[in-house]
Amino acid sequence: MGESLTATQTRLILPALCWSRYRADFYAVTADLSVTGLRFRSSVVPSLGEILSCSIRHAGSMEAQVIEGGKEQFVTRVIRAEAPLPVIVRRLLDLAAEQNGAEVPQRVHPRFVPDSPDILVTMSCGTRIPARLLNVSASGAAVRIDIRLEPGTQITLGRTPATVARCFDDGIGAAFLQPLPAEDLGPHVLL
Secondary structure, three states: OOOOOOOOOEEOOOEEEEEEOOEEEEEEEEEEEOOOOEEEEOOOOOOOOOEEEEEEOOOEEEEEEEEEEEOOEEEEEEEEEOOOHHHHHHHHHHHHHHHHOOOOOOOOOOOEOOOOOEEEEEEOOOOEEEEEEEEEOOOEEEEEOOOOOOOOOEEEEOOEEEEEEEEEOOEEEEEEOOOOOHHHOOOOOOO
16 A cells, blocks of 8 residues: 555555355445545456446445546446435545544535536537536536536536536536636636
């Protein structure tokens, strides 16, 4: 475990039992939590895109999609959980704070409501969908949109490339592929 964590990663060590429709049960251990997802260490590395069910001690059960894989590790994005996603995230952050002995930061970048919230979301196929920005930060945006988009979907918000990071009842949370420059931030932002 000589790897160093980045500023956006929080160490979190919890045992987990994982399985899928096409894979037998296997054990894994969470390694860290970040805006990208929840990283596991395991001798079993599922395929990219594979949907896993995971029961994580003290955190609960969840369904997650594998978004990265490597040598004896993989990263997942939570799709569904036994409790609302904000409750699960809060539980994981509280456990990380207990383990690390320090308060875990909630947000890396401040959020604000843009003056011009109407925007077009462009899909990779070129289809444009009208949407409304709920809030924006340097690293992403919350967007109200009338269609369901899956986590991991590549989109463009205005002219800004992004990936769908999470879904909620009437919209998505999108992570920008590149953080916005500081001079572009504020209610006047144009994506």
